[in-house]
Amino acid sequence: MSIHIDPLEKKWIIMTSVIVLLTWVLIIYYAAVENVHPPSNVEVIDSAHLHLASGVGGGEFMEDKLGVHRDADGTLVVTMVAARYGFYPQHVEVPINTPIKFRMASFDVLHGVLIPFSNMNTMIVPGYVSELTTNFTRLGDFPVICDEYCGLAHAYMYGMIKIVPKDDFKLTAEVH
Amino acid sequence: MATSSIKTSELALSAATTDSTNKLAFWNFFVAFAAFALALPMGAYQVLERSGMFPALENAAVYYASTSTHGVLMAYVLSTYFIMGFGYHTAVHSLKQALWSPRFAWVGFWMSTIGVVLAAIALLSGNASILYTFYPPEIAHPIFYIGAALLVVGSWFWCVLMIVSTVQWKKANPGKPVPLIMYGTVLNALLWLWTSLGVAAEVVFQLIPVSLGWVDTLDPGLARVLFSETLHGIVYFWLFPAYLVMYAILPKEAGGKLFSDEFARIAFVMLFIFSVPIGMHHLYMDPMVAAGWKLLHMFGTFMVAVPTMITGFTIIATMEIAGRLRGGTGLFGWLKKLDYTNPVVLASTLSLLMLTVGGWGGVINAAYALDALIHNTQWIPGHFHLIYGGTTVIMYFAAAYWLWPKITGHQLYSNKLVLTQLWLWFFGMWITTMPWHYLGLIGQPRRVDTVQAYQQAEELVRSWDFSMLIMNIGAIMLLVSGLLFVYILFMTSRQPTISKAEQEVSYAEAIHPPLRVPTLLNSLSFWNWAMLIYLIASYGYPVLQFWFIGTPESPQWGI
Ligand SMILES: [Cu+2]
Numbered sequence: 001m002s003i004h005i006d007p008l009e010k011k012w013i014i015m016t017s018v019i020v021l022l023t024w025v026l027i028i029y030y031a032a033v034e035n036v037h038p039p040s041n042v043e044v045i046d047s048a049h050l051h052l053a054s055g056v057g058g059g060e061f062m063e064d065k066l067g068v069h070r071d072a073d074g075t076l077v078v079t080m081v082a083a084r085y086g087f088y089p090q091h092v093e094v095p096i097n098t099p100i101k102f103r104m105a106s107f108d109v110l111h112g113v114l115i116p117f118s119n120m121n122t123m124i125v126p127g128y129v130s131e132l133t134t135n136f137t138r139l140g141d142f143p144v145i146c147d148e149y150c151g152l153a154h155a156y157m158y159g160m161i162k163i164v165p166k167d168d169f170k171l172t173a174e175v176h
Numbered sequence: 177m178a179t180s181s182i183k184t185s186e187l188a189l190s191a192a193t194t195d196s197t198n199k200l201a202f203w204n205f206f207v208a209f210a211a212f213a214l215a216l217p218m219g220a221y222q223v224l225e226r227s228g229m230f231p232a233l234e235n236a237a238v239y240y241a242s243t244s245t246h247g248v249l250m251a252y253v254l255s256t257y258f259i260m261g262f263g264y265h266t267a268v269h270s271l272k273q274a275l276w277s278p279r280f281a282w283v284g285f286w287m288s289t290i291g292v293v294l295a296a297i298a299l300l301s302g303n304a305s306i307l308y309t310f311y312p313p314e315i316a317h318p319i320f321y322i323g324a325a326l327l328v329v330g331s332w333f334w335c336v337l338m339i340v341s342t343v344q345w346k347k348a349n350p351g352k353p354v355p356l357i358m359y360g361t362v363l364n365a366l367l368w369l370w371t372s373l374g375v376a377a378e379v380v381f382q383l384i385p386v387s388l389g390w391v392d393t394l395d396p397g398l399a400r401v402l403f404s405e406t407l408h409g410i411v412y413f414w415l416f417p418a419y420l421v422m423y424a425i426l427p428k429e430a431g432g433k434l435f436s437d438e439f440a441r442i443a444f445v446m447l448f449i450f451s452v453p454i455g456m457h458h459l460y461m462d463p464m465v466a467a468g469w470k471l472l473h474m475f476g477t478f479m480v481a482v483p484t485m486i487t488g489f490t491i492i493a494t495m496e497i498a499g500r501l502r503g504g505t506g507l508f509g510w511l512k513k514l515d516y517t518n519p520v521v522l523a524s525t526l527s528l529l530m531l532t533v534g535g536w537g538g539v540i541n542a543a544y545a546l547d548a549l550i551h552n553t554q555w556i557p558g559h560f561h562l563i564y565g566g567t568t569v570i571m572y573f574a575a576a577y578w579l580w581p582k583i584t585g586h587q588l589y590s591n592k593l594v595l596t597q598l599w600l601w602f603f604g605m606w607i608t609t610m611p612w613h614y615l616g617l618i619g620q621p622r623r624v625d626t627v628q629a630y631q632q633a634e635e636l637v638r639s640w641d642f643s644m645l646i647m648n649i650g651a652i653m654l655l656v657s658g659l660l661f662v663y664i665l666f667m668t669s670r671q672p673t674i675s676k677a678e679q680e681v682s683y684a685e686a687i688h689p690p691l692r693v694p695t696l697l698n699s700l701s702f703w704n705w706a707m708l709i710y711l712i713a714s715y716g717y718p719v720l721q722f723w724f725i726g727t728p729e730s731p732q733w734g735i
């Protein structure tokens with residue numbers, strides 16, 4: 001059965017398809033070539049027992065392991081816990097224009113983390129480790145904001161991050 | 177073929193059928209707009225509270241109870257009841273046949289309504305301040321979840337009636353195309369059945385058992401994936417009837433004809449099939465879904481732009497026809513000739529303007545790479561208020577103004593006030609949501625009752641001040657406009673009655689009304705099978721993975 005499609009409609013459909021295709025191509029390009037991906041990391045952890053060395057994913061998020069440290073391969077890693085109502089450690093300092101890998105876990109409920117003027121934005125879901133690598137391009141002090149409702153004091157949950165020039169950065173406490 | 181089509185159009189509905197349908201439509205609309213009237217001042221209060229300019233208002237417990245109630249009433253109650261009322265009316269008047277069982281419809285109505293009352297008790301008493309997205313492991317009082325489940329199950333009764341009506345009509349009219357507005361309505365009912373499965377599974381298998389203490393723990397990752405299956409499709413469930421008003425009512429009100437019937441059907445089946453299995457764009461920033469799945473859902477998400485673009489084209493072409501018939505000439509001259517004093521014409525025009533901007537905002541949310549900039553910032557409420565509160569709800573207003581006289585038998589109260597109301601809503605929506613979009617871009621999170629805590633970053637917080645001032649003005653305009661809407665409907669019931677002829681319902685015709693359409697554009701079962709396959713492909717593994725990745729589950733937390 002044939003259907004009646006106006007020539008104008010045909011042109012419109014072609015134009016729309018071209019726009020959709022172009023968008024796909026752009027996104028695939030940035031994903032494949034520039035490695036731009038959302039923060040996906042299917043890695044489980046026992047959120048209720050972050051303070052223990054044993055258990056699923058245990059040890060990494062114990063209190064004395066939190067903060068900025070250098071990986072075996074030289075990458076700067078920030079290990080952080082999100083818990084009602086703060087990010088721990090509450091103050092971190094990292095250099096500008098340097099890839100920083102964040103590893104974060106929740107101690108209780110859902111949280112999110114947002115650092116304004118950066119692409120540091122991820123959900124922190126209990127039971128899972130969130131990991132993402134980002135580059136800060138602005139100097140200064142920025143709040144580390146919880147961007148998912150986590151309870152009545154959610155708006156008071158935050159930390160601070162200081163982005164400093166590369167030369168001024170040194171690891172204050174070496175964490176092993 | 178021709179004779180039978182004449183016969184159907186001559187079939188008049190009995191007075192009893194019309195009356196019982198009007199009653200059904202009226203009470204569904206009544207609950208919808210009562211919920212709207214209750215939720216509206218809460219929205220305005222939240223804006224004022226959050227702005228920090230009225231210290232006397234500040235109270236986190238009240239703010240989050242209010243936000244949760246506002247979200248549930250506007251997003252779930254206003255929309256669902258409006259859609260049910262409009263759907264019952266459409267099924268009877270477009271198919272010209274009595275509803276299979278009005279009693280069945282009333283059972284659904286009461287089930288949903290008891291659910292709404294239960295949920296409202298929990299919400300208003302501060303026992304369900306977990307926002308309308310539920311997100312465990314924070315757990316509300318069990319009556320909230322039981323209420324939500326009843327609301328959803330009650331709405332399935334409506335879905336069944338829409339499907340039965342269509343199937344009955346197709347049997348009685350073999351080979352003929354289902355009237356356009358009904359084809360859209362029944363696809364929307366199917367859309368809702370499919371898309372509500374995710375949230376239904378989350379509520380029944382995770383939230384109710386945990387809230388009642390039957391089980392101790394749940395996996396929040398699984399809950400989020402299930403909810404995402406509902407979260408995108410539901411938006412199209414709300415939007416679909418807004419489009420139907422534009423396709424089936426606007427052309428006649430504007431004084432013309434629909435540009436194309438077949439093109440509309442193509443848009444409808446695309447809306448159905450593409451809007452459900454793509455919900456993982458809501459999880460771009462979540463850890464527990466692998467990037468490949470997110471990329472897959474991104475492809476599907478952009479496909480939804482196609483039926484929206486088709487709709488934009490067909491509706492604007494339809495308006496052009498009307499404008500030219502009314503004496504408009506030149507490339508844009510027809511725009512000046514349209515009758516903007518007609519509520520349906522005005523609302524559709526304003527709705528399309530909001531859709532154009534809101535749609536491009538949606539493209540940014542949907543982009544795999546750009547979402548990180550605006551995820552969970554104030555941009556997001558800006559976006560969905562513009563698309564739902566603006567584009568969609570303004571068409572609910574238009575439909576109510578068109579239908580109210582027909583179902584109540586009273587003349588519409590003051591067309592002038594109606595036009596004022598629509599314009600005020602339009603400008604109020606821009607003045608509220610533009611600052612929100614901007615605030616999101618400059619780093620303000622959504623869902624906070626105050627920005628006091630970020631004062632250490634003084635410069636950042638000060639950069640938010642101006643936008644926070646402007647949004648107050650928009651919120652007040654929306655409040656006034658919304659109350660005006662309810663007032664107009666109330667006053668209409670005290671107006672003189674209109675004649676039976678004026679209560680007659682008829683829908684727009686296309687320039688070339690099709691006598692037959694390809695089976696695929698008249699079919700339900702084909703598209704259901706397609707949906708099943710697409711859903712299994714897009715959600716099968718991402719849901720199943722939770723049974724073998726070994727997540728240590730979470731205990732429940734209070735608010
Ligand atoms: Cu929070």
Ligand SMILES: [Cu+2]
Nearest residue numbers: 407408457458
């Ligand atoms: Cu969506």
